[in-house]
Amino acid sequence: MNQSKQPISILLCALGGEGGGVLAEWLADSARRAGYPAQATSIPGVAQRTGATTYYLEFFPVPLTELAGKRPVFGLNPLPGRLDLLVSSELLETARQIGNGLASSTHTRVITSSSRTLTTAEKMQIGDGRQDDTALLSLVRQHSQQHHVLDMAQLTREAGTVVSAVMLGCIAASGVLPFGREVFEGVVTGESGTQPGKAAQASLRGFAFGFEAVLRQREQTRRVEELLSTDEQTVTDPRWEDAKEASNSQEKALASFPAPLRERIALGLARTTDYQDAAYGQLYLERLQAVLASEQQADPAGASGYATTHEVARWLALWMAFDDIVRVADLKSRASRWSRVVGEVKTTEGDLLRLYDHFKPGVPEFAALLPPRWAVRLQRWDRARVMRGQLPWALPLKIGTHSVGGMLALRVLAACRRLRPMGSRYANEQALIQQWLDAVALGLRTHAALGHEIALCGRLIKGYGSTNERGKDNLLHVLQHLAVSPSLPDPADRARAIAAARTAALQDEAGTQFDAALREHGAPARALREQPIRWMRKPRSTVQ
Missing domain, CATH: 3.40.920.10 (Pyruvate-ferredoxin oxidoreductase, PFOR, domain III)
Incomplete structure (x- = not known):
């Protein structure tokens, strides 16, 4: 006092x-x-x-x-x-x-x-x-x-x-x-x-x-x-238990990884398991085991602290838990979300709270849940509409999450996670993920710094919609033109080029700096995409 x-x-x-x-x-x-x-x-x-x-x-x-x-x-x-x-x-x-x-x-x-x-x-x-x-x-x-x-x-x-x-x-x-x-x-x-x-x-x-x-x-x-x-201070460092003392399956799975990686991998495992199921979480661990094996081959002494596997563990978990309408419905219909809203609006006993969620899913969202053959047909139909100057098709929805019908609709959509592995987007995302992981493993076997820089490119995948698609296109361009660039025979030069391109890609949405970095290191810039021309009616003047 x-x-x-x-x-x-x-x-x-x-x-x-x-x-x-x-x-x-x-x-x-x-x-x-x-x-x-x-x-x-x-x-x-x-x-x-x-x-x-x-x-x-x-x-x-x-x-x-x-x-x-x-x-x-x-x-x-x-x-x-x-x-x-x-x-x-x-x-x-x-x-x-x-x-x-x-x-x-x-x-x-x-x-x-x-x-x-x-x-x-x-x-x-x-x-x-x-x-x-x-x-x-x-x-x-x-x-x-x-x-x-x-x-x-x-x-x-x-x-x-x-x-x-x-x-x-x-x-x-x-x-x-x-x-x-x-x-x-x-x-x-x-x-x-x-x-x-x-x-x-x-x-x-x-x-x-x-x-x-x-x-x-x-x-x-x-x-x-x-x-x-009294100069009697003693310091003890917390340590992970040995694999033989692990008390459950998650601890046993994590015990097979080096101690510096376990905390981050545990977070990634929890995220992927919550996103899909236990088998999906196991797939996450298997992919990390493959990357770790390549890194241990490149750095047997572990001098780098398994930095590449550490980065892959982070970006892989985020990528595997990609956002789709099933994920959105699941998050919006959870009891924790309702409790959070109630706390934010400070309701008291006797108050009536109505909560409406607005959605506008389009063809990409619906096609993501369809088998690849059906998804291609639906996307082809929507592209044809756009090329004729029409807006992309979308379905505006207003769902009352406070009502039984609205909550039931969201829970039914969230239950479609069982169908997610049969959808076209799931197949496309897994193929791209595996392509990135293969490039990381190949880079590690070639040069440790090259594999690490390719692993860091996982941060290009973020957001949803056009932002997500642009990030994946940028990553593929790096993998196809810089990771195996014949104009850069030295792996260390390729690693530096990838680092520069990645940094430039994160600077602006238009990608102007990214294209400049690509050209600077001997790689072609991204191809221009066709954009339809939409003719707008001139509004009539109301002035007499």
């Missing part, structure tokens, strides 16, 4: 829908209940995820009963380097406030979530536009007197509430404010002597999770300081 006569200053950062305003009210009400003067102000953020709404609060550390009728004068905005506590539900927002000079390594305690909600600028990048989490965490450590980093998003999901309740628990456990835990919990429950409702019970769970998480970190810090002070 701050024993000086200066107000305790707290800055809260929350994104839209996270209950930042409620959190500020909880804190102000806690001060009033405990008999301390307090003031709260807020600055709205900008829409489309370019900034959080910030709430600035000041608390005078002396009870009103001891002020003899005097009232403290509070500020309306935080002063640089004078914050006592900075609390944020998103890591980049924490870094933004630190960048504004509000936090100080000698004065400020920081509580932040390790989870990320990508900004609009990050999402707009064709390549990986995400900020480096390691750099953001380093910034937090450098500009805080003490810091607590925890996954608030995970705690929120476990509690079934909104993140503001978790943040309140973190603040209560930090010890910055001179109020006991019971004061904060009393504000959450509302009227004393009444049974808390379901929303209040969920908020109390979130409060408890946040409180215990910060309390554990404070206790761990205290113990480490005690150990360091």
Whole structure:
């Protein structure tokens, strides 16, 4: 607790829908209940995820009963380097406030979530536009007197509430404010002597999770300081169990891979199994085993840390779980999605919630589920329409997910995952995946760097629709003209050419830089595609 006569200053950062305003009210009400003067102000953020709404609060550390009728004068905005506590539900927002000079390594305690909600600028990048989490965490450590980093998003999901309740628990456990835990919990429950409702019970769970998480970190810090002070610190590194001690089939499967790969492969296995079935997950492991065998042949000592297999494990899982209408229907009809929507709109008992999902599947989506012979006929018919100047055929749909009929329609479509392996897109995707993996294996046997660069080209496959098709075309062009380029007999030169082409392909959607990189390294640019000309009627003028 701050024993000086200066107000305790707290800055809260929350994104839209996270209950930042409620959190500020909880804190102000806690001060009033405990008999301390307090003031709260807020600055709205900008829409489309370019900034959080910030709430600035000041608390005078002396009870009103001891002020003899005097009232403290509070500020309306935080002063640089004078914050006592900075609390944020998103890591980049924490870094933004630190960048504004509000936090100080000698004065400020920081509580932040390790989870990320990508900004609009990050999402707009064709390549990986995400900020480096390691750099953001380093910034937090450098500009805080003490810091607590925890996954608030995970705690929120476990509690079934909104993140503001978790943040309140973190603040209560930090010890910055001179109020006991019971004061904060009393504000959450509302009227004393009444049974808390379901929303209040969920908020109390979130409060408890946040409180215990910060309390554990404070206790761990205290113990480490005690150990360091007596020079009795011991460090143990967690290790994977041996294959003979694996207790289930997944652990046994992962035990056949080197330890540095297991965490990522476990994520990929979970994704592919959830996408299709256990056999599909086994196919994922078998493909990785083939790549690993090629890499071990090229690098028997494992000096590179199996970097190529590590990259393939990531991009292969994403590619094998390609988006189609079956996947979309499955995700939109899951119970977790309904729970998330209910939490976002903050419904209470007695509220009526209706949820409509809009779809516009076209010929590519329907053809994807048909056998190749039927799919070719359907696509040929649609291309003929387009060449005549008509728009591609599509079926606009509006489905009420809140209704029995709407949910049943989505679940029936999601059940079509059993038919997915018989569809044309499944066959095409698997053929392209195998072509890429064969190129990686061949590259590894030729030159380790060449195989690694081809593996990294898996990041070209992303998105859906035209973006996905363009990425696959770019990958095939690289495999056909750079990976085996006769004009680049040295494998190291081919590796550098592929790296340059891949980087250029991720720079712009039009592919101008990609074509330039191809020509620079002796490969032909992509062929121009035919585009139909559509004649539009000139609108009649209404001016007389």
